[in-house]
Amino acid sequence: MTFKPVRLMKGDCVGIIAPASPPNQQNLQRSLSFLKSLGLDVKFGRHVQNEYGYLAGSDAERLEDLHNMFKDEEVKAIICAGGGYGTARIADSIDYKIIEENPKIFWGYSDITFLHTAIFQKTGMATFHGPMLASDIGKEDADDISKASFAQLFQPVVFTYSEMLSPLETMIEGEAAGTIIGGNLSLLASTLGTPFEVDTKDKIVLIEDINEEPRAVDRMLNQLHMAGKLTDAAGFLIGDFNNCIPQREKSLTLEEVLDHYIKLAAKPALKGFLIGHCSPHYAIPLGVKASMHTGEKKVVIESGVL
Structure with missing residues (x-):
């Protein structure tokens, strides 16, 4: 059963962690004025400035920051500095009871x-x-719409995404309702065969x-x-596929690939959402x-906070 965290209030403390790759520290510092x-x-997590190759510190260090931020009673929200690679390496070591007890x-x-x-x-x-923060909000050209998205953390609001926000295209007609899940396609595929295999049933x-070629x-x-x-x-909601273009002369287009699999699924689908590696996001x-x-x-999504 889904449960929601408590909304933020002015004066609350938010924790910043880097559970994947090293974030751009200049952008990260620049994002603080927005917060x-x-x-x-x-x-800040103790290890936010650490670097271990393409990781923001060792697995143990990144795991420690995540655990500590959930256990810290002063911290009311945890915001990731950036992505890249590495969160799957710590997923099996997370104490999920800590998260359950400290939502x-x-x-x-x-x-x-x-x-x-x-x-x-x-x-x-x-x-x-x-x-x-480092990937988006701290950039010099950070979009105001992306920044405005944080407002939903301060009060329970129903979010409606329609063509007032961006042009949408129907891929398969119909209506659907269920819990919304997902995100980055590469990461969703990488869960298969693991204890965290994505459950899409009625979702x-x-x-x-x-940066993924159509193939x-x-x-x-x-x-x-x-x-x-x-x-x-x-x-299905098809978000932004940034720079997912062919790098070779003979290729299907991204649109052809998406259309093929959405038609195989034969479930209601819309594309054109500015959600993902895009600006605004x-x-x-x-x-x-x-x-x-x-x-x-139109898509209507209930609030994520109490």
Whole structure:
């Protein structure tokens, strides 16, 4: 059963961790003024500045920061500095009882998708798929719409995504309702065969990705299809596939690949959502109830906080 963390209030403290790759430290520092403009105090994980190859510190160090932030009673929300690679390496070592006993807002996307999936399936806690500090908010050209997404952490609001936000295209007509899950396609595919294998049964599934050629997107969608994950779903939201273009002369297009697998799934599907590695990037809660109506080109998602 899904449960939600408590909303933020001005004066609350948020914890910043880097559970994947080393974040851009200049962007991370620049993002602090935004958090302070929201009336929030900030606490850094001990290892946020660590580097271990393509990881932001050893597995033990990144795990320690995650555990400590959930256990810290002063911290009311945990915001990831960035993505990259590495969260799957610590997923099996997380003490999910700590998260169950200390529920709080958890926010990020991209490689953080593995943690969204693991946390929801092990605890039932809703989390947030949204722009991160070093990767998005701290950039000099950070979009105001991306920043505005953080407002949903301060009060329970129903989020409606319609063509007022971006043009949407119906891929398969119909209506669907269910818990919304998903995120980065590469990470969702990587859960297969693990204790954290994504459960898409009767779910509305969001997918997005970056820098993957159409044949790589094809491979991942085919793997999910053969595992029954696409036909199990109630519906699909296709987010931003940034720079997912062919690098060779002979190739299917991304659109051809997506159309093929969505038609195989034969479930209601909309594409065109500015969710993912894009700017602006609209944040949404995961693990909560949602409904979609392709005729109205609209998705309604309940609040992710109490």
